Amino acid sequence: MSDTLTVRPAGPGDAPDICALLNAVDVIEIGRPETDLGTVEADLNHPDVDLATDSWLAFQGGRLVAYALVWADSGPGRVDGDHYVLPGHAPAALRLLELMEARARELAAGARPARLRIQLNVAPTLDLSLLTGRGYRTVRGYQVLTRRLGRADRTPPPPPTGLALRDCAADEADRERAHRLIETTFAAHFGHVDRPYETWLDHLDARRLDWSLVWIASLPAEGDVGVLLTRDDRTSMGWISHLGVREDQRGRGIGGFLLRHGFAAYAARGRETVGLGVDTHNETGALALYEAHGMGPHYAVDTWELSLHSQG
Structure with missing residues (x-):
């Protein structure tokens, strides 16, 4: 099987595979799976999300290795996003960041200031150098x-x-x-x-x-x-x-x-x-x-x- 990286939008039928990916990330980051299928389905059915333009699945060798979503329901200039990736898949992580940022610029067009926000575990599967190298900075900390x-x-x-x-x-x-x-x-x-x-x-x-x-x-x-x-x-x-x-x-x-x-x-x-x-x-x-x-x-x-x- 080819190891070529392929990316496509998510669809409602992808919810079980996305949930499995998020739970695999949960196990690595917090020690146990804590993502429910209903939560993923709610995200994919959010009225402010157009899956064709606002969601991405990245596959490596046919395996789902990364998922991203953006939405803009928080007022002018603010776009929020989710980004999940399995360890060792930096090219997929980077490609989804690029797509998220490009779409965020479209959603925030004409607003100043404009920003994209994502929340990540303090010890995430995502290589944080990919964020800092692109100009991201931490602005707040939370605890569960x-x-x-x-x-x-x-x-x-x-x-x-x-x-x-x-x-x-x-x-x-x-x-x-x-x-x-x-x-x-x-x-x-x-x-x-x-x-x-x-x-x-x-x-x-x-x-x-x-x-x-x-x-x-x-x-x-x-x-x-x-x-x-x-x-x-x-x-x-x-x-x-x-x-x-x-x-x-x-x-x-x-x-x-x-x-x-x-x-x-x-x-x-x-x-x-x-x-x-x-x-x-x-x-x-x-x-x-x-x-x-x-x-x-x-x-x-x-x-x-x-x-x-x-x-x-």
Whole structure:
């Protein structure tokens, strides 16, 4: 069989092979496979992605060795991307970087500043010299934290005085309120994008979201003060996607209560592990809060950014 490098766009039917590739990368980078087929299918079906122009599969000798995807749903001038490659395949990695950058320039045309961002494990399968040599730089660091759950975690925590909690399973209006709370409480976070409700649902892949695992916290004199958005569609663990408390209500134990409530909900569902991602430079003290409640590092991720110039 020829070892010629070939590249083509991805299609919906490629999801199982892409998932297998990503899990092979997971095993190398974090020690176990953690990518679910549904996540890959959601990426390939994202309404802002045209697979014919925004996705690439690289094959070496007929074997899938690299995959890349770009999308532009974060406002003018910003393009985000995924890049996965098996070790020892630098030509494939480089070719997909070139294609991503060329497409990103088209998507960001006319905007200034314009940049392409990708997130990678701090010890990735991709040779980082390929990035630094092309002008990429790290702009942010994140940690994925996890916590083991046991029988003792099944008991829900007592709420702070006066705090009421309701889920968003039955009321579409509450889902919109959860969206507004997330937009408000995350507004100052690095990389946050303010999205209208329907666009936010697409970004969230709400088709797979169990709204009974999304909660809003309220106080009688203050109204809605906090939100906890979680999802139970990952094989490896329950996932806390967003935990936000209004700035004027922080320091009252609401964040810690919401976190422990999430622990209790997932312990009751039989989950053994719960995880979340946190910006290590988050100024709200989120990292310290999570660590104080027993969460510890699983792996770390860097955000890499390339300034896009029209001529490359």
